[in-house]
Amino acid sequence: MYSEKEQLKNYKSIGIMGGTFDPIHYGHLATAEAVLHRFNMDKIIFMPTGHSYMKEDDVGEKVTPNEQRFMMTALATIRNKNFLTSRIEIDRKGKTYTVDTIEELKKMCGPDVHIYFITGADAIEQIMSWKNPEKLFSLCDFIAVTRPGYKKNKLYEEIGEIMGKYKGRIYYMQVPALEISSSDIRKRVADGQPIKYLLPESVEEYIEKFGLYKKPVKSEVKFMLDKSVMQEKLQSSLSIKRYIHTMGVVKEAKKLAKIYGDSTVVEKAQVAGLLHDCAKDYPADLKKRLCKEYHIELNDIMKEQIDLVHPFLGAEVAKREYLVDDEDILDAIKYHTTGRKNMSLLEKIVFIADYIEENRKPFEGLEEARRLAYIDLDLAMKFILEHTIDYVEERKLKLHPLSAEALEYYKNK
Ligand SMILES: [Fe+2]
Numbered sequence: 001m002y003s004e005k006e007q008l009k010n011y012k013s014i015g016i017m018g019g020t021f022d023p024i025h026y027g028h029l030a031t032a033e034a035v036l037h038r039f040n041m042d043k044i045i046f047m048p049t050g051h052s053y054m055k056e057d058d059v060g061e062k063v064t065p066n067e068q069r070f071m072m073t074a075l076a077t078i079r080n081k082n083f084l085t086s087r088i089e090i091d092r093k094g095k096t097y098t099v100d101t102i103e104e105l106k107k108m109c110g111p112d113v114h115i116y117f118i119t120g121a122d123a124i125e126q127i128m129s130w131k132n133p134e135k136l137f138s139l140c141d142f143i144a145v146t147r148p149g150y151k152k153n154k155l156y157e158e159i160g161e162i163m164g165k166y167k168g169r170i171y172y173m174q175v176p177a178l179e180i181s182s183s184d185i186r187k188r189v190a191d192g193q194p195i196k197y198l199l200p201e202s203v204e205e206y207i208e209k210f211g212l213y214k215k216p217v218k219s220e221v222k223f224m225l226d227k228s229v230m231q232e233k234l235q236s237s238l239s240i241k242r243y244i245h246t247m248g249v250v251k252e253a254k255k256l257a258k259i260y261g262d263s264t265v266v267e268k269a270q271v272a273g274l275l276h277d278c279a280k281d282y283p284a285d286l287k288k289r290l291c292k293e294y295h296i297e298l299n300d301i302m303k304e305q306i307d308l309v310h311p312f313l314g315a316e317v318a319k320r321e322y323l324v325d326d327e328d329i330l331d332a333i334k335y336h337t338t339g340r341k342n343m344s345l346l347e348k349i350v351f352i353a354d355y356i357e358e359n360r361k362p363f364e365g366l367e368e369a370r371r372l373a374y375i376d377l378d379l380a381m382k383f384i385l386e387h388t389i390d391y392v393e394e395r396k397l398k399l400h401p402l403s404a405e406a407l408e409y410y411k412n413k
């Protein structure tokens with residue numbers, strides 16, 4: 001076992017990969033490997049930044065603690081014998097400047113070591129504003145890495161300027177087009193999206209184990225899938241028209257829930273609104289097949305008007321495919337078309353929101369229903385049920401028994 005210092009004594013050529021590594025990913029690793037090979041280096045040293053001078057200018061986002069970023073970097077690099085991870089920057093107290101790091105590193109190496117500092121091409125123009133660029137260029141050369149397609153003219157100009165002024169050496173290298181970024185990975189974790197194959201499995205496991213990058217839970221209602229994931233999934237199974245209607249229902253249900261319910265109802269109303277028509281655009285054959293599979297019994301009316309099955313099927317789909325296990329939400333989806341007697345607050349909200357949402361084309365009774373919804377939900381229920389029944393009778397369709405029961409109930413309330 002050698003210490004960091006002893007190991008470094010033997011190397012003639014090393015590359016430094018500086019970065020926040022929050023988290024490290026395959027883009028960093030592939031870049032390091034490519035540079036190592038091209039410049040025939042002995043080692044690449046990954047150098048997670050400590051309390052970074054540049055970071056203080058960043059707005060908003062918090063950086064993961066030094067030790068955790070170091071651990072992830074060490075895990076990611078451990079299986080490559082040419083990669084090392086250094087603690088120099090994270091162990092240094094106070095502000096971090098590259099020139100100090102390279103100087104410290106150089107003291108640990110043999111006298112004729114050649115050091116390259118690897119950085120993104122975007123950072124090249126900033127080098128002149130770093131601490132003591134003159135000294136920096138006397139200590140190491142730079143390698144500016146870009147993705148293929150990067151506009152090189154500006155880079156050449158900058159390199160020319162730096163070379164003229166500081167006699168520094170800057171190499172330029174194109175690396176494989178990896179679109180992976182740490183900020184995207186953080187966002188994916190926060191949104192509950194997979195990050196597999198973007199970074200080493202060990203780093204993924206570390207992120208999972210320590211719950212890094214997770215969004216703080218605001219509401220007491222928990223869903224297996226994030227709402228944004230549900231929305232994306234839903235969008236792919238609905239027509240544009242239905243999706244616009246759905247988003248109108250979400251908005252309306254949220255508004256009503258804010259008036260009549262607490263924060264839990266607001267949260268549930270949005271998910272119930274989002275999923276209420278999730279099975280509506282399924283082709284008739286698929287609806288029939290799924291009903292059989294999910295043991296949903298079709299009564300005579302549903303057999304005649306297969307579309308009437310969509311709320312019942314929708315509740316099953318919400319449960320099985322969108323992983324919603326809240327019975328309250330599932331019932332609100334199930335009874336959003338027929339209604340039923342003695343409905344819960346959430347059921348009434350979704351039923352009414354479906355009828356009055358802002359994207360509905362004007363029809364007789366719409367404005368009155370909207371007015372009543374903001375006065376009394378039961379009055380709005382009665383009004384909408386009466387209208388629905390008139391509509392059904394005019395078209396000589398059959399009324400679902402649940403709707404008849406519901407009207408009876410709300411008439412006498
Ligand atoms: Fe519907």
Ligand SMILES: [Fe+2]
Nearest residue numbers: 245276277354
């Ligand atoms: Fe609907």
